[in-house]
Amino acid sequence: MCSVEELVERVDCRDRVLGVVTRRQAIREGWLHRIASSVCRDERGRVLVHRRSEHLSRFPGLYEVVIGGAVGLGESYEQAAGRELAEELGVRGLPRLLFTFINRSGLSPHWLGVHEVVIPNALTPDPDEVAWHGWLTESELHSALAEWRFTPDSHEAFSRYLAFQTAQF
Template identity: 80%
Template sequence: MDELVERVDGQDRVLGVVVNRRQAIQEGWLHRVAVTVCRDERGRILVHRRSEHLSRFPGLYEVTVGGGVHAGESYEQAAARELDEELGIRVLPRSLFTFINRSGLSPHWLGVHEAVVPDAVVPDPDEVAWHGWLTEPELRSALQEWHFTPDSHEAFSRYLAFRTAQP
């Protein structure tokens, strides 16, 4: 069964309509997605390749860990749940910013978070086929050479701009 999400408007306000995420994507309805940029203690960034059997972007690389915000859930709750489901870690990610992302399968609000996580994560093999830790320069090169999800390019670009703008 597909996950239930809330439709939201252009200001990220819940419209009170709960739909399944597959339908939201097919219809192009705005809904919420939460992702986390995971760093280790040395500042490296976790990159992973999605499992081949996933329905959305199978086999592509990602800079973030995340998924749909379930109906009644906050961005932060969804980000923490996804970290637990995909990496087997319990950590409270720090919310950074949200924006309407139009680069994926359909437009959606993307809540971007950051978390420092152990470098010895144990990803769920149903979700993650491979993972590794890259420095920012290594990741910039990889983004040019490897096949990443559309969300990865947009989210990472905005993440770097956000970090640069912080005092």
């Protein structure tokens, strides 16, 4: 079976495209590239939390507050976020981009586009990506963030997400 390298756009500190590189190369060299993520809520306002599959190369078995992945060539943050929802959770949704920032808390620095989306409770997660999932209230999630092992991106993205929500009111 032939494996195709995932291509991403290398970007600068203003999120302008510099060229096309492999995601592996961007991570290895510490080059900025784009990642789209979504905070998923249900109609009751609970937040989806999931545990990454043990087979994943990046952060296997850790919990996450966001669903996401690399933004592909020519893709917008919103398009990538929607594609990732379909691939990882088996749901369609219209993620709304809230903000972007340079995230330095993961494997390498990257622009992280944080979205919010309301999705149905009935999910069909890809078992190669998601080992477990559950819906938590914000209070339950705060406790989980202190007790469970989450990806570095989860802590950074969720704290900025809460600050963004607070600033909107």
